[in-house]
Amino acid sequence: MNWLDICDLNEINPLGARIIAGPKGDIAIFRTADDQVFALDDRCPHKGGPLSQGLIYGKRVACPLHSWQIELDSGEAVAPDQGCAHRHEAKVENGRVLIALQNVATPAACA
Amino acid sequence: MKKLKLVMVGNGMAGVRTLEELLKLAPDLYDITVFGAEPHPNYNRILLSPVLAGEQTFEEIVLNDLNWYAENNIQLMLNRKVVSIDRKKRLVTADDGTTAEYDRLLIATGSNPFILPIPGKDLAGVIGYRDIADTQMMMETAKTHKHAVVIGGGLLGLEAANGLKLRGMEVTVVHLGDWLLERQLDATAGRLLQQSLEDRGLKFLLPKLTAELLDNGEGRVCAVKFKDGDVIPADLVVMAAGIRPNSDLAEQSGIACNRGILVNDTLQTFDPRVYAIGECASHRGIAYGLVAPLFEQAKVCANHLAQLGFARYQGSVTSTKLKVTGIDLFSAGEFMGAEGTETITLSDPIGGVYKKLVIKDDVLVGACLYGDTADGGWYFRQIRENHNVSEIRDHLMFGENAIGDTGHQGQNKAMSMPDDMEVCGCNGVCKGAIVKAIQEHGLFSVDDVKKQTKAASSCGSCAGLVEQILINTVGGAADVKPKSEKAICGCSDLNHGQIRKAIREQHLISIPAAMTFLNWSTPNGCATCRPALNYYLISTWPGEAKDDPQSRFINERAHANIQKDGTYSVVPRMWGGVTNASELRRIADVADKYNVPMVKVTGGQRIDLLGIKKDDLPGVWKDLDMPSGHAYGKSIRTVKTCVGSEFCRFGTQNSTQMGIDLEHALFNMWSPHKVKLAVSGCPRNCAESGIKDVGIIGVDSGWELYIGGNGGIKTEAGEFFVKVKTAEDVMEYSLAFLQLYREEAFYLERTVHYMQRVGMEHIKKGVLENAEQRKALHERLLFSLSFEQDPWKEQLAKPQLKKEFDRIALLELETHA
Numbered sequence: 001m002n003w004l005d006i007c008d009l010n011e012i013n014p015l016g017a018r019i020i021a022g023p024k025g026d027i028a029i030f031r032t033a034d035d036q037v038f039a040l041d042d043r044c045p046h047k048g049g050p051l052s053q054g055l056i057y058g059k060r061v062a063c064p065l066h067s068w069q070i071e072l073d074s075g076e077a078v079a080p081d082q083g084c085a086h087r088h089e090a091k092v093e094n095g096r097v098l099i100a101l102q103n104v105a106t107p108a109a110c111a
Numbered sequence: 112m113k114k115l116k117l118v119m120v121g122n123g124m125a126g127v128r129t130l131e132e133l134l135k136l137a138p139d140l141y142d143i144t145v146f147g148a149e150p151h152p153n154y155n156r157i158l159l160s161p162v163l164a165g166e167q168t169f170e171e172i173v174l175n176d177l178n179w180y181a182e183n184n185i186q187l188m189l190n191r192k193v194v195s196i197d198r199k200k201r202l203v204t205a206d207d208g209t210t211a212e213y214d215r216l217l218i219a220t221g222s223n224p225f226i227l228p229i230p231g232k233d234l235a236g237v238i239g240y241r242d243i244a245d246t247q248m249m250m251e252t253a254k255t256h257k258h259a260v261v262i263g264g265g266l267l268g269l270e271a272a273n274g275l276k277l278r279g280m281e282v283t284v285v286h287l288g289d290w291l292l293e294r295q296l297d298a299t300a301g302r303l304l305q306q307s308l309e310d311r312g313l314k315f316l317l318p319k320l321t322a323e324l325l326d327n328g329e330g331r332v333c334a335v336k337f338k339d340g341d342v343i344p345a346d347l348v349v350m351a352a353g354i355r356p357n358s359d360l361a362e363q364s365g366i367a368c369n370r371g372i373l374v375n376d377t378l379q380t381f382d383p384r385v386y387a388i389g390e391c392a393s394h395r396g397i398a399y400g401l402v403a404p405l406f407e408q409a410k411v412c413a414n415h416l417a418q419l420g421f422a423r424y425q426g427s428v429t430s431t432k433l434k435v436t437g438i439d440l441f442s443a444g445e446f447m448g449a450e451g452t453e454t455i456t457l458s459d460p461i462g463g464v465y466k467k468l469v470i471k472d473d474v475l476v477g478a479c480l481y482g483d484t485a486d487g488g489w490y491f492r493q494i495r496e497n498h499n500v501s502e503i504r505d506h507l508m509f510g511e512n513a514i515g516d517t518g519h520q521g522q523n524k525a526m527s528m529p530d531d532m533e534v535c536g537c538n539g540v541c542k543g544a545i546v547k548a549i550q551e552h553g554l555f556s557v558d559d560v561k562k563q564t565k566a567a568s569s570c571g572s573c574a575g576l577v578e579q580i581l582i583n584t585v586g587g588a589a590d591v592k593p594k595s596e597k598a599i600c601g602c603s604d605l606n607h608g609q610i611r612k613a614i615r616e617q618h619l620i621s622i623p624a625a626m627t628f629l630n631w632s633t634p635n636g637c638a639t640c641r642p643a644l645n646y647y648l649i650s651t652w653p654g655e656a657k658d659d660p661q662s663r664f665i666n667e668r669a670h671a672n673i674q675k676d677g678t679y680s681v682v683p684r685m686w687g688g689v690t691n692a693s694e695l696r697r698i699a700d701v702a703d704k705y706n707v708p709m710v711k712v713t714g715g716q717r718i719d720l721l722g723i724k725k726d727d728l729p730g731v732w733k734d735l736d737m738p739s740g741h742a743y744g745k746s747i748r749t750v751k752t753c754v755g756s757e758f759c760r761f762g763t764q765n766s767t768q769m770g771i772d773l774e775h776a777l778f779n780m781w782s783p784h785k786v787k788l789a790v791s792g793c794p795r796n797c798a799e800s801g802i803k804d805v806g807i808i809g810v811d812s813g814w815e816l817y818i819g820g821n822g823g824i825k826t827e828a829g830e831f832f833v834k835v836k837t838a839e840d841v842m843e844y845s846l847a848f849l850q851l852y853r854e855e856a857f858y859l860e861r862t863v864h865y866m867q868r869v870g871m872e873h874i875k876k877g878v879l880e881n882a883e884q885r886k887a888l889h890e891r892l893l894f895s896l897s898f899e900q901d902p903w904k905e906q907l908a909k910p911q912l913k914k915e916f917d918r919i920a921l922l923e924l925e926t927h928a
Contacts, residue, residue, distance in 0.1 A: 004921065006919060006921070007919055011914065013660075013661055013915075014661070015635060015661040015662075016661050016915075018914075018918070018919055019918040019919065020918065020919045020920075020921045021918050021919065021920050021921055022921050023921065026918070027921070029919075033634060033635045034634075047675065048676075048677070049675075049677065050673075050677040053665040053668075053669070053673060053677070053725075054638075054665065055638040055641065055642070055661075055662070055663075055664065055665075056661070057633070057635050057636055057637045057638060057641065058633060058634060058635060058637075060637075062637075062638035064664070064665040064666075064673050065673070065675065066569065067568070067569075067638060069638075080562065080563055080564065080565060081565075
């Protein structure tokens with residue numbers, strides 16, 4: 001896997017997110033209360049809302065436009081909504097946030 | 112640790128709901144065994160009537176299928192009736208010899224139909240109406256036989272009669288009382304109901320006392336004989352003359368019973384290891400036969416079974432609804448009227464409408480509606496919340512007048528809506544989809560409907576309609592709690608009022624502290640509770656509680672309004688709607704520099720720059736060099752003004768200056784919801800003071816203050832609050848009211864809804880009656896505001912806050928990789 005170094009963990013607020021200007025559009029990188037990080041394309045499967053701007057709780061984010069709830073680890077919308085945000089691998093190593101971009105075609109990106 | 116053993120006797124709605132609640136609270140505490148006398152998993156008993164009427168199938172009304180029991184590791188013993196409880200050995204035994212030991216026992220045996228003790232009661236073709244077997248038997252009989260007699264003109268009897276008629280039988284309803292549904296309706300409404308059921312082909316005999324059921328010679332019923340000697344043919348007799356709590360098992364095992372198993376406020380019986388719930392239990396002398404109270408009991412019982420030990424059941428006010436398609440009937444509370452009560456009646460027998468409201472000591476205590484039940488839910492809420500209705504008494508009869516007046520073609524009667532009509536204009540949900548979801552998923556509350564269908568989950572203007580549809584579909588089982596009684600969200604059982612109180616009394620000053628003290632069930636809440644908690648903390652403990660930006664909606668974090676494409680709109684403050692050439696020039700320059708796609712004048716008398724990228728926000732703020740307009744927050748928005756006495760030939764007061772002063776005073780005020788003010792210089796009211804949270808109208812002799820106006824989803828005219836003489840008074844009274852609202856309202860409750868909840872009297876008492884109290888409120892608001900500063904300036908001044916607006920470039924990184 002091709003890991004890219006993004007930033008220091010503490011450059012993302014706990015329960016916060018930052019935007020990475022990716023090669024194919026914005027990627028949202030989220031930090032949970034227990035310092036896990038997750039990366040999703042910054043587009044809600046509903047109407048393309050910027051998930052990075054949503055409110056984060058547990059391992060979910062609520063889209064700022066219409067409050068769809070998206071699971072950070074899978075990108076899946078929580079029922080009754082259906083849809084999936086494109087996911088990228090992300091991890092923290094030695095206090096640095098790393099991500100590995102997944103192509104849209106990679107089946108692992110969406111269950 | 113070895114798990115405790117929980118045995119449940121009875122597999123019905125109340126019992127299974129208790130298990131569901133228990134599994135939410137303590138999923139691993141018990142090994143659970145359930146005994147059910149029927150061969151079916153838990154189904155929605157209140158929907159037996161639609162099954163009989165052919166509107167639904169049995170499969171559709173199953174609430175928990177067999178998989179549910181398996182997934183939750185519940186040992187399910189179907190077709191096994193428990194015949195004894197040995198409380199010493201803590202052992203139950205079923206009719207087939209199966210035994211199970213328990214540490215805790217939950218008795219949920221429900222009720223039995225009351226079978227009249229008359230000759231012939233044991234003949235074939237004589238049944239009660241209680242379960243799916245009875246329903247199936249009725250459906251079979253209808254295929255081969257003609258005459259049906261239903262004994263009992265209550266809810267169940269009428270629903271059975273209606274269903275049998277629809278299945279092709281000739282049906283006669285025999286009733287002992289003087290009118291139908293005498294426990295739900297008064298005489299007038301009962302007769303109207305009888306009329307419309309007769310129009311559908313049902314026959315009625317009342318008051319009539321049944322004496323005997325006659326044998327056809329082969330052990331099957333063939334006729335009903337009455338005390339007065341009359342005889343009518345009957346191939347099927349349905350006894351629907353009431354239910355009796357099924358407490359035999361408990362009684363045999365020595366547990367105290369008196370028309371039901373006696374339970375205390377924790378649903379515990381006289382044996383502390385044994386709980387009882389549902390129709391078999393008698394709480395403070397009442398055995399409830401409706402679903403809504405049973406669900407409340409379930410919650411409390413589960414709380415104690417889970418060893419939390421703080422919930423308490425104190426009885427329920429109930430409402431009922433007849434589930435016969437096309438007949439509109441609703442009653443709640445003490446609708447009969449007794450000593451010390453007053454009644455208001457509207458009677459239109461030709462139009463088929465009858466309404467009766469019962470009032471006691473200025474509080475609505477009962478309602479009985481026939482023909483037009485659109486306001487049933489609203490009356491029910493008034494009854495449960497004990498509102499003082501003296502001020503709205505003259506129009507109380509006309510209900511909430513518009514359940515929601517935008518987004519659904521002005522429709523306010525769910526009953527008359529066709530299935531394909533849109534109810535929720537935000538999410539495009541039709542009535543049929545809502546009804547289907549309610550039936551198929553066994554929903555009982557508006558929140559359940561929201562979760563399942565998304566209806567009413569955005570702007571909420573259709574929540575009243577959804578509530579009506581719910582009531583029409585599940586009747587008295589609908590859980591239509593007011594916000595003041597509802598849990599804040601799925602993260603806690605506490606309601607907004609309890610949370611506010613705890614934060615104040617326990618001096619809680621951070622979200623983690625509040626969540627720990629209040630036993631939050633999730634580690635960091637959700638998008639519903641966190642913003643509310645954050646507001647409660649900072650408004651209760653200004654200067655002590657630290658604002659948590661991560662618990663705010665993006666608009667209040669970015670200090671701009673997010674748009675559909677993820678860009679933002681920026682509205683700089685123009686005090687009182689007054690601007691000047693240099694501000695306008697700067698706005699124009701910003702529009703040019705940042706290629707702003709749209710510049711628009713707002714309804715709040717200022718200018719909106721739309722389509723700004725998030726990264727550009729700090730630059731825009733800097734170049735504008737104007738304060739934030741807070742057009743994005745649950746906060747003070749604007750103070751709209753007219754030109755007033757300075758220029759206008761009609762103006763009586765300097766409304767413009769008054770507005771500017773108020774806006775300066777309230778700058779940076781966070782509030783439960785958005786707050787808008789207006790000041791007009793004369794009663795022509797050009798600033799539209801009548802639809803603002805605080806509307807001020809200048810008159811020659813001073814100023815009139817109106818509060819609780821709203822121009823949004825549902826237009827609400829403000830109510831006259833007080834008349835004062837001076838501009839200083841306007842300031843003090845307005846700020847004092849707003850502080851009271853800030854301290855007492857629930858998060859996302861506009862002033863109008865706050866006012867409706869607590870009542871105008873309460874607000875007048877808090878602000879008008881006592882000058883010291885008013886000054887103290889005023890002072891507290893000023894103290895609170897002393898900690899706030901212009902958020903745009905603050906963001907620009909603190910680089911660590913600016914981080915939020917920078918995006919991380921990845922392109923060059925990728926070339927390295």
